[in-house]
Structures are given as C-alpha cells and as structure tokens.
Amino acid sequence: MWRYGVIPETVPSGVGVPAEGVAPVRAPESLLRLVRQTEELFARTLGQVRLEVCPPADPLPPVPIDPGQLEQVLVNLVVNARDAMPRGGRITVETSVIDVGWRAVGGELRLRPGRYVVLAVTDTGTGMPPEVVAHACEPFFTTKPKGGGTGLGLATVHGIVTAAGGDLSIYSEIGVGTTVRV
Numbered sequence: 352m353w354r355y356g357v358i359p360e361t362v363p364s365g366v367g368v369p370a371e372g373v374a375p376v377r378a379p380e381s382l383l384r385l386v387r388q389t390e391e392l393f394a395r396t397l398g399q400v401r402l403e404v405c406p407p408a409d410p411l412p413p414v415p416i417d418p419g420q421l422e423q424v425l426v427n428l429v430v431n432a433r434d435a436m437p438r439g440g441r442i443t444v445e446t447s448v449i450d451v452g453w454r455a456v457g458g459e460l461r462l463r464p465g466r467y468v469v470l471a472v473t474d475t476g477t478g479m480p481p482e483v484v485a486h487a488c489e490p491f492f493t494t495k496p497k498g499g500g501t502g503l504g505l506a507t508v509h510g511i512v513t514a515a516g517g518d519l520s521i522y523s524e525i526g527v528g529t530t531v532r533v
Contacts, residue, residue: 382414382446382468383407385421393429399439402429407446414468416515424511427504428472428531434495435476435529443473462518473530479523487521508533 493502523529
C-alpha cells in the first residue's frame with residue numbers, strides 16, 4: 352500500500368531496503384497504467400496460468416514511487432504467484448484506494464493514517480502455512496528447490512514498498528491460494 356501525496360524524505364536506517372538501494376522518485380506513477388501495460392506481457396509468459404485484472408471502482412491517484420521499482424514490485428508478485436501454481440490456475444490483480452484510520456494503525460499494518468493505493472495479487476496456488484508466511488519477506492528465504500529461486504522476490508518487494516511509505520501483508524490458505532497486498 353502506498354500513501355499518495357506524501358513522499359518520505361528518508362529511509363530509516365536502511366532496514367528492509369534492497370541491496371541496490373532506493374532510487375530517487377522521478378515522478379508519481381499510475382499503477383493502473385503499469386498493470387495494463389504489463390498485462391499483455393504476462394498473458395504471453397504465464398503458460399497455463401490465467402491472468403485476470405480487475406479494474407478499480409474509483410480512479411487511482413498516482414503512486415509516489417519510481418516507475419521501474421513499481422514495475423519490479425508487480426513482476427515479482429505475479430511471478431511468485433505463477434510459481435505457486437505448477438499445474439496452472441488463476442492470478443487476479445486488483446487495485447484500489449483505502450483509507451487507513453488511527454484505529455487501523457495499531458493493528459497488522461505499520462502505516463500512518465491516510466489514503467493509500469493498494470495492489471493485491473491473488474493466486475489459486477498451493478498456499479503457505481503460517482510458519483512460511485512469517486518468513487516469506489526475509490532475504491534469501493525460499494520454499495523452492497535448489498536452483499529454483501533466490502529468495503529475493505518478496506524481500507525486494509517489501510524493501511521497495513516500505514521505502515515508499517507503504518506496507519505489505521500476506522494472507523494464505525493451504526490448498527486455496529495466497530493474496531499479497533502492497
């Protein structure tokens with residue numbers, strides 16, 4: 352989730368920032384435009400996996416993040432979702448705007464109160480048990496066999512999103528699938 356209208360001035364102590372650092376924000380990026388631009392690419396490369404893009408109910412404001420980093424977030428989330436469905440399935444990409452109030456701040460999310468743009472990627476894959484979800488954003492943590500992944504996908508997403516003032520949440524059920532919201 353990205354808070355729009357506010358660009359953080361600093362990144363606290365570099366925690367959770369990808370090794371390549373955080374590029375300066377060039378201009379706010381349209382998340383919906385990026386999703387639409389990459390939709391065709393994903394359709395050609397996902398194999399037996401169907402991609403469904405759900406348009407938002409309300410117009411999305413621009414996201415205060417470097418366009419290249421925003422694309423990396425989207426690609427990493429979709430590739431992870433694809434990899435969770437070795438026999439095919441469906442990936443749903445949704446975008447929306449939410450209001451986070453003071454009450455929500457003390458809960459699961461680590462956000463300031465305000466309006467945020469949300470990108471949610473849901474798969475119909477194998478799902479993850481809670482002990483895997485708890486470590487999913489740690490650098491080099493992977494459930495893939497040796498040579499199948501670096502364990503940097505969600506760690507990079509988490510670093511990019513938190514550096515932009517947002518957060519990441521994962522909901523997963525074994526045999527049902529996973530939703531990652533940023």
